[in-house]
Amino acid sequence: MRAIPLLLLVAIGLQAAIIRGVVVEHQTGKPLSRTEVTARALAGTRAGVLRTSTSATGGFEFTNLPPGAYLVTAARKNFATIQYGQKDFRSAGLPIILDEAASTFLNMRMPKLGVVTGRVVDENDVGLPNHDVVIYRNTRPPQMLTRVQADERGAYRFFGLDPGSYLVRTVAHEYEEGSYVPTFGRDTLIVEEARPVEVYLDQEVANVDVRPKQGRLYKIEGTVFPGLMTPTGQPVAVKLTMAAEMGREQTDTGSAFRFPSQAPGDYELYAEGPGDGSYSCFMLGSYRPLSVKDKDLTDIEMPVPCVRETGFSVEGGGRYFNPSNLQLLARRKDLAGVGPIRTMRIYLNRIQLPPGRWELLLRPPAGYVVVGFSYNAFRSDNTEKSRPDGWNEMVAGTSSGGIRFMLSNNPGAIHGLVSGLSHEAVAGAPVYLEGYDPTLHKRVTDLQVAYADERGFYQFKTLAPGSYRILASFEYHNPDEAIMEASSAKLVTVKEGGDAAQDLDLWVLR
Amino acid sequence: MTRPHGRGSDRCGACRTLPHIGVSDQSRDRKGANVLLALMTVAVAGHAATLRGMVVEAQTGKPLARALIVVQPVAGGAGATQSIRSNGSGVFLFPPMPAGAYLVSAARRAFAPIQYGQKGWKSSGVPVMLQESEETSIRIAMPRFGAITGRIVDENDVGLPEHEVIAYRNTRPPVVVAKAATDDRGAYRIFGLEPGNYVVRSATKLYDDGGYLPTFYNNVSTVDSARPVEVLLDQDTPDILIRPTPGRLHNIAGTIFNANSRLQITVTLISDMGTESVTPDSSGRYKFTPVAPGKYDVYAQAFGGRGQGMLGAFQPLEIERDQTNTDFMLRPEPEVQFVFEDPKGAPVDSSSIQIIALHKMLSGDMPAEFLRPANNRQNFAPGRWEFSLAPNAGFYVIGEHQVLLRESNVVVKFVLSMSPAAVHGVVTNDGGRQVAGIPVYLERGPGDVRTTRTDVNGEYHFFGLAPGTYRILSTFAAYSTNAASPVTLAESSDVGQPLLGQAIPPGR
Secondary structure (H helix, E strand, C coil): CHHHHHHHHHHHHHEEEEEEEEEECCCCCCCCCEEEEEEEEEECCCCCCEEEEEECEEEEEEEEEEEEEEEEECCCEEECCCCCCCCCCCCCCCCCCECCCEEEEEEEEEEECCEEEEEECCCCECCCCCEEEEEECHHHHHCCEEEEEEECCCCEEEEEEEEEEEEEEEEEECCEEEECCCCCCCCCHHHHEEEEEEEECCCCCCCCCCCCCCCCCEEEEEEEEECCCCCCCCCCCCCEEEECEEEEEEEEECEEEEEEECCCCEEEEEEEEEECCCCHEEEEEEEEEEEEEECCEEEEEEEEEEEECCEEEEEEECCCCCCCHHHEEEEEECCEEEEEECCCCCEEEEEECCCCCEEEECCCCCCCCCEEEEEECCCCCCCCCCCCCCCCCECCCCCCCCCEEECCCCCEEEEEEECCCCCCECCCCCHHHHHHCCCCCCEEEEEEEEEECCCCEEEEEEEECEEEEEEEECCCCCCHHHHHCCCCCEEEEECCCEECCCCCEEECCC | EEEECCCCCCCCHHHHHCCCCCCCEEEEEEECCCHHHHHHHHHCCCCCEEEEEEEEEEECCCCCCCCEEEEEECCCCCCCEEEEECCCCEECCCCCEEEEEEEEEEEEECCHHHHCCCCCCCCCCCCCCEEECCCCEEEEECCCEEEEEEEEEECCCEEEECEEEEEEEECCCEEEEEEEECCCEEEEEEEEEEEEEEEEEECEEECEEECCCCCCCCCCEHHHHHCCEECCCCCCCCCCCCCCCCCCCCCCCECCCCCCCCCCEEEEEEEEEEEEEECCCCCCCEECCEECCCEEEEEEEEHHHHCCEEEEEEEEECCCCCCCCCCCCEEEEEEEEEEECCCCCCCCCCCCCCCCEEEEEEECCCCCCECCHHHEEEEECEEEEEEEEEEEEEEEECCCCEECCCCCEEEEEEEEECCCEEEEEECCCCCCCEEECCCCEEECCEEEEEEEEECCCEEEEEECCCEEECCCCCECCCCCCHEEEEEECCCCCCCEEECCEEEECCCC
């Protein structure tokens, strides 16, 4: 009787591999509880993506794993996401190869994301209370990341920053006794003269003080005229947003509005409100760019009429596509950057897209790729050319327009072998692929990643036709355009229905 | 520029517990010697006095630009109240004004407002005597409010980010004063605090697999075992570390039964940790973020249109387990009728009476509303209310008026005695001279202190008082019951009570 369960245990033990480990804070060695740990099986391993959360003592465990190759990742808020075996923050992790019944113990040390602190001070070095401060990525144009409010001593703190170069800037602020214009650290109005702040993991860059310059601010006030009344005869309230390169301000109003006073510059106003379905009025919306020069804007008139629905069609090989098999993602683009991604509801062949600048991305049904995009309306400005399989930029108006996507069921592919210095196959090597516009020198799709199997073979399927750059390397886990450039990523052209062969040499930093 | 008094030297023992506020040497630049200049001043100002000065940060001595300075003549004095802002170097100069005694106060965002000559947080400012044809120069050092700093950490001493922390005044029940949220290190800083005793508590926090219960410093669950934290002006009280207790949280949910889909309903959960408001779904269901065990109040409110007016509902809850059927019917807000009678039951003319209504909530009192309701009737949201009357020379109120309003209408009766007592007198100093602009305190019982200031002739007057024994004191320092002397007031009496003013020697 006793022998049977014992035998069973041995049998299970023989097959299953185990990954155990502990996650600690890199600087202090303290255990990190409630950290998400993921084990991702690489191609050829009979398992998917496994997730767990660390215990109070930072421990985690994946049991009953089929033998094979796994990439283990740990993620926690305000810490850099790490992959096991990473050389440094930017590099990719090494896969763990487990034989049958093998067990391994991982010690994962998580570095904290970077921090920038400083003070907003007046001419006498006295802190200016409750002043808003913005941090930008030091790119051209600078890309806004977050906005925080300084405390009563003027002290501020940005945290959770990836390593890199940043710019700090105070926001326009009006006190009873005077007003301050947006000012970069250290104490300049011009981005070219701003002093960059270099941020590293596990480090705090302190004393990034800014002394905002005093100057005139201008009022931005006016009235919205919603094209719809409530049953009680009041104008319907709309959500009105003012966007600038220092972020967004929002207010709900059905009539008068007033934003905090602003420095001269470019702004955008856009409004969204609910429709009631009568006379095909499903939503209210409007959009207008605004330029503040040298006077108060106190009588902005902003009609917010009913917005016609936008036609939406998807074609390809004469086939009809059921909208429920498609996913249309949209994000608003304004002076503050791109907004959150929303999934658009598709009503048969129409969508409700409020006026303004938008980026659209279509996720096609399985086996299809996006090969074309067009938008036409009474007054349509198709802006910068983008690639149909990436984010498509457009400016939506209030009149009814039409959006058309073209699909192809004849996608392209790329495949090849990844080899190392002595031409050996590199199992588990990460391969990165970006859509690339060789004339604009620009990334045009989101980055994709695949991992080489035990024989060093990799493959990307269902690719839209066009140009791509491709790189195999353990040095990075999320390479940006500049890294792809610097690592001499290979340029590959994919044709409709073609399968491009591209062997890759593993890129190693020396 | 000199550094403010007391800082950096140990001369002033009291500065340790009560930071030295305000300050310093009041110098009069006697210009009598310079005949020419004096003549010019006379020519321009016509015997008027001038006041100039400088505002600095108490901690550092740095000049404070754009601070607001207000001068107010002591009651009965000539001049008018004026205000001005300091310039970029912290300097201010008032236009000429009539000679006399003035109270000078200064305010700047993020600083504790102070009066010139104020020695401690609870003491009073000393009037500045402006002499004819002279320029008086003063220096005002502004202290910052206090702050409490610390960390919220988990079982491994790793900081918990985005955890809310609350500072309460250390009273029973504790009163919410300020809140803050922790940063990436679990570090928090609650600022803008008046000096005094506080208790600090980490708020309830929900995690995927459980939650943290509200926990007082130093890691206890009840306010009575909490360790008080003392806050001083110009100082951060550091290292207030809390390790919240993990525990189970409970759901509060329910249905608003008569939820008409066109009503905009708000359901609000209130506790001594704050409020959360939600909107019910189309079937009237609502649900709050899970909470720790304890006392809660649920309020529901909606505007029912012109016909029904405001609709409301109120339910106190004692949460020990999930409570997912806290259901409501919205009803028109109850009406309160105010009745005013004399002790014999005869009605009193209420035309000059102002009612003060205080909505008392677990999260603290709402701002007082001053009412003169038509026909002495008004609708109030259901909940706990306290009603009182603004002080009036013609009467005093007998009794207290706390009401729990539910659905039904209520009558609140104020019994007014039309024969109140009063007390008045002159405040003099050691030398027998009258003291203008000195505060006078009159204490009825613990926490019930009225205050006034003497006029230019040193006279004060309190009226509309209930008969009884009071304690009275005139001082520029903070009020202290022990230093005050008893005075007994009979019905309808107006007692004359001369007082000796306890002045503080300037600059010490």
